[in-house]
Amino acid sequence: MPAGSPVIEDAPRRAAVQLDGVTKKFGGSVALHEAWLKIPSGEFMTLLGPSGCGKTTLLNLVAGFLDTDGGEIFIDGTLVTETPAHKREIGIVFQNYALFPHMDVAKNIGYGLRMRGVPKAEIARRVEQALALVKLTGYADRRPRQLSGGQQQRVALARALVIRPKVLLLDEPFSALDKNLRGSMQVELKEIQRELGVTTIFVTHDQGEALSMSDRIAVMSAGRIRQIATPDEIYRRPADRFVASFVGDVNVLKARLGSRQSSEAVATVGGIPVIVPAGPLNDVASGAAIDLFVRPEHIQLAPAGEAGTLRGTVSTHIFQGGHVDVYVEAPALSRDRILVRLPGVDAITRWPVGGQVGLRFGTTDLTAFPVEGDPA
Amino acid sequence: MRQPLPQRLLGISGKLLIAAILGFIILPAVVVTIAAFNSKAILTFPPSAYSFRWFERAVSYGDFKKGFQAGLTVTLWASTIALVVGAAFAFAINRYQFKFKRALEGLLLSPLIVPHFTIGLGLLMLAAQTGLPRGYPLIVFCHVVLVLPFVMRCAYISLQNLDTRLELAAASLGASPLKILLTVTLPLLVPGLVSGWLFAAILSFNEFTASLFVTTQATQTLPVAMYNYVREYADPTLAALSVIYIVVTAVLLSLANAYLGLGKVLNVEQGR
């Protein structure tokens, strides 16, 4: 934030946003089911989930655009469940930017300051600072329609930040931008967010975006928060099948539960033992069939028949620039082809299509879940 | 690059068709315009000699002057009242859910179906029954009823084109509901409201059928005065007046289009 803003103490990280069992219904259907969420001050929290899972609903509840049907919302420790939107001091950036078309860039950015009765000279100064922050110095007199999508999004960001909001909300802010621009905007947003230390809730259904930008991610599905954790944990220790398959590529292999200790369990896949977290398997009997979830980069290829490997047949290579995706058929392990991600181009020549290979699984970073009742 | 023959023929015939349609639409106006410059006191076409004398008569004839004033009075009141009422109803229908919403919508759009003479006759009978004088209030009321659907349409379409996220953004930036209305909603609705008003004014000023029933000799609007004139005289004065009508309307609409962009209001354009 512009110079002169107080430095936020880091030590007692109080919750900037707290949701206590917040529920929202539309007619008879539940759009958000008892959401519990605690976002410490300065955190970059991402809501990740498929279309219609309730991300926007949650954001709109925090912003005060919707009334709750249960539960309480706190911002900076203050109960705001009944507070109207215009008194919540929240900055929001929409996917379609929602810039005021009848105002120029400076007027757009200064809008929130005018509503607060800030003196003219100070508005001008802070608008100028905000423009510099989003690298749009010199664009003050443009109308929104004279700007590119990326520039409009920066203006929207500046407009939301200039009021020094208690929380910054972004609803799929980059999904209308092309891929390259999206990448650079992601970096820029992250830099600005870190610099200002503003608590941020970011909505996306793009898991790559979520993994690369967030301090923590809340994965949602069908109106429920399924897991709240750091990107690394979400990726390596998904809480359930949904999270495991929604975030990142994953192979689902047939396996069997062996012995179980307190936090870890031994599973066998094709007769080879692997270690998995025991948590998700609490209700499964020893010896029962389970599904083993393996990330494509956690499988190595070896010459067929090597000890500790399982046999498969290479069916396709897909060259991806930085790495090669090798698809291996192994009907005994999985109905679908198994995806193996190998660095370097030489994988294509080393493991020719049609050739037999050995699959070797890492001993860490594997998870297993009970077999689904119905392959829905 | 030449297109194949069938396509070229299709293109040419399409252009001819459009030209023919446009021709038929403006043909009456062309005939009347030429007749207006006839120097003889008969409505013939084509004229044998030309003059401006009928234009002079059109603007100096007493009944027309009075009719113009009466019409203007009625038009200004009726279209302004219709604007306020219509915008309020459009706002309510667009923003709120309530019982009988559909019914209200249908009722307000119904004058599009009910013939003008039915409304005029009905009001005349009501006035006669209740002893209400056939003065300006009655005529203004009649015109409000007639133009309300058009104003409401314009207001409603502008409201639908208005991205409600702009209002949400304003709220998040600290604007109270009243401030949002004044700084975001109304400024963005102005083109729609002004053009709605303009349509209402043009319709009201030209309205004849219903006005015939509810006006008197003292309050007759210009179209009624023209009707009474043509029953007595058959000279080109009316043609001259028609030309003035066309020119003034065209100028008003062009100005409105230049400043407000009527295209935006007339078709549902995707707001950005």
Ligand SMILES: Nc1ncnc2c1ncn2[C@@H]1O[C@H](COP(=O)(O)OP(=O)(O)OP(=O)(O)O)[C@@H](O)[C@H]1O
């Ligand atoms: N105003 C509304 N009226 C009725 N149902 C609604 C309304 N807004 C959202 N819903 C429903 O609530 C559910 C959650 O919607 P929401 O907009 O929060 O999803 P989302 O996660 O933001 O999805 P997307 O990624 O497509 O934006 C959906 O099933 C949606 O149909």
Ligand SMILES: [Mg+2]
């Ligand atoms: Mg959404």
